[in-house]
Amino acid sequence: MTDADAKTWVEAEWADSLDEEIEMEIDDNLIAKDLAFISDKKHKSSISRNTYFHELLRMQAELVKLQDWVQHTGKKIVIVFEGRDAAGKGGVIKRITQRLNPRVCRVVALPAPTEREKSQWYFQRYVPHLPAAGEIVLFDRSWYNRSGVERVMGFADENQVEEFFNDVPEFERMLVRSGITLIKYWFSITDEEQQLRFLMRVHDPLKQWKLSPMDLESRVRWEDYTKAKEDTFERTNIPEAPWFIVEGNDKKQARLNCINHLLSMLPYEEVPHDPVVLPERRYNQDYERKVLPEHLYVPEKF
Template sequence: MTAQQPRLSKKLYERELLRLQQELVKLQEWVRAEGVRLVVVFEGRDAAGKGGAIKRVTQYLNPRVARIVALPAPTDRQRGQWYFQRYVEQLPAAGEIVLFDRSWYNRAGVERVMGFCTDEEYWQFLRQCPTFERMLIEAGIELRKYWFSVSDVEQERRFRSRLNDPMRRWKLSPMDTESLTRWEDYSRAKDEMFQHTDMPDSPWHVVESDDKRRSRINMISHLLSTLPYTDVSKPPVSLPPRPASKGYQRPPRDLQKYVPDHAAELERRAGR
């Protein structure tokens, strides 16, 4: 967050976010009605805000239509497959949206920097990736790629805030802390990756994310602007009248196990 860009006000952020989320629901219905296959790739440095952006994108979407893919480390069997194979298995069918919380670009980032792949595997990836993505696009898949950029100062601040927050400490892994000492290595890897994979038909879109509110608004707005979605008309829905009772009797309550009324206990403690 620079001096020229103060933090976006919460009121303005929440109002615009809700409007954009309404548009995302329209996008979802268009994807489903038209049989569109949409892939959105979220990449960037650790603590750059990818997860928060994905959460806001999917908050009101149907999980049967919009799916988040965050793959764990590959198994021994997957390591013996073609590198892109396990990602191909996650691609959308007609009428689906898939959001990759990190993607095949792991090979150009963390695997390269941390030495989890060989030089031969790395350069093979950079040669094959443009072809792989062109195959997706030629098959009719809508592919969007976002790189969340965060400054070294803001990244460290977020790491330190996680250290002191028991609700978010799980987000801080040894791999994350390692990224602090390898900042320039990750920068070089990102530059090399962009040089080979930032293509006219499959470009990278950089999201400045020192201000998370701005980054979410900017990313969602851009995504919507790149797709020719329309408002899909749906038949009106009305509730039928409830039919008259046919003599059903509910079983006695003491025959069932109910969860304790924790809410009532809270009210008692509050003196209500």
């Protein structure tokens, strides 16, 4: 393969990468015909599509450098994503992990606790998911379920919530003392923006799976969640692991701002790599490739 051919291949790969992001953007903008009224009220991003893609790809390249640095230095990183339902946590997590090695950077999104887990120390089910050296773990919701949904929905009584508030600062200090870097993000959106996003999910069959009974109930209990959030900030915003609020009404801004802030929080450096040389393929003149049965192949309908 010539240098010109290699360049063409690289350009094609970048085009595929852009297509991946465009696919997700199209998904974000699908609007059912009977929801045309939402498109008029929907928040329009102040960032142009070209600027957004340019900055996103630039920062994703920096995230790859960060990943290499974490592996090289044996750092342990935990990033907590909390906030209102439909505030954009999942979208940011997708963009952070999109080009990273899942063996290095993984997402933890735990289901509701089992009966056995309910009888354990509250933090116990989160501990096995903490990172080893050279790993990044993103918690898509975390132990803060107790001061949020569990408190608001009545799954935890006031004594349990108070015990959580007393324990969580020391729990997080223990994590930091063990060598873990803990970064906590809260995604914030307005009442109207959440209503519009929920309506989108109700009427979009590709997104209805995102709506759980808890999500629907959260609309009713907006003010209760607000009070729970305020208590959480007041009682758990510690110097070792402060909260950072991401304004989420503009999805593109939120993604870029969050990733930019994350990169600024870690003193990563570019790790030197040995030059990669592609070895020559070995050929055996006596080998004859077998013809496989037609039924083994996926039909080429496209």
